[in-house]
């Protein structure tokens with residue numbers, strides 16, 4: 557089928573929950589993907605921070621095909637070797653002592669909320685259940701995680717929402733301190749906000765947040781679903797700030813494109829979960845766990861995070877150059893290869909124009925162009941992407957100038 561046929565069928569049979577672009581991607585290799593009409597694209601979105609090793613990384617493909625031919629699924633009523641190995645790799649390379657596997661970021665965060673509440677009630681008493689989350693955060697689309705996601709646009713129409721969440725502006729220590737009540741049991745936060753616009757907070761904020769958690773007996777939950785697993789140039793984004801959570805969630809890049817989430821915790825906190833307390837039929841099944849083991853292997857051994865830091869800095873340098881030339885870029889920010897340009901206008905048209913010219917990027921928080929390329933990209937890939945982006949920006953700037961009679965902005 558070609559693009560048009562797939563789009564037509566999709567509109568007829570698939571629920572209308574996404575503002576989809578009118579192509580279907582059917583093949584991928586490294587940082588390149590191809591649509592159903594045979595057109596090639598440079599992929600600076602990587603399945604929304606999922607395909608961090610690039611498309612069809614040979615070690616992930618090998619692990620998946622071998623495991624698929626051996627054992628696809630067994631119940632978590634038995635021990636699963638690839639799951640145990642992946643848990644070991646995650647524990648040996650993080651603050652955590654124990655891992656619970658599930659299928660998505662939302663499910664991992666749902667588990668984190670349950671674990672925090674159970675631990676807090678057991679340790680501090682029945683009134684400790686409230687969780688503070690941040691404005692502009694994103695934690696998922698289940699009822700509890702959409703409530704944790706402090707963005708009314710995702711919550712409206714789904715009331716009544718679960719109780720026990722309170723919000724603070726991201727990056728504001730004073731407001732965070734004010735939000736703490738006698739009922740607070742945890743603070744849940746993304747070390748780098750993703751969907752909210754690639755928002756960063758300074759190291760002093762993180763030090764202060766950790767201190768507030770300690771003095772008030774609160775659990776720290778870091779949602780590293782998007783920023784974790786090498787995306788920012790360190791295995792976990794919180795390592796940039798020298799702070800450690802009690803609970804961390806992962807998903808997106810964890811199994812290289814196979815659907816998988818994980819909930820990590822210290823031994824003390826993890827002990828709150830006993831047999832029967834939490835479960836997931838597919839969680840950590842042999843197929844996805846085998847892919848996860850391959851992903852961790854590549855991430856830790858192949859110098860990918862070095863490449864991420866180096867090429868990320870190179871990319872941001874280019875974007876700052878574009879910012880000087882095109883005032884419609886109001887700011888450039890990022891960490892590693894989690895990068896964004898803040899615009900003075902909605903970015904959807906720029907995303908669509910880039911797509912027409914063979915570059916896949918994303919727009920989030922209306923005015924923020926977001927770039928999440930594979931961590932394997934080269935400087936030549938960046939040059940190519942920046943050339944396309946510049947062509948599109950030049951077109952927008954020329955249209956602005958024509959509209960104001962050549963008087964500039």
Ligand SMILES: *Cc1c(COP(=O)(O)O)cnc(C)c1O
Pocket residue numbers: 659660661662663665694695696697746750751779780781782783807808
């Ligand atoms: C994508 C995302 C989620 C939700 O993950 P799903 O797999 O879509 O449920 C949660 N938290 C963050 C930070 C994310 O970026």
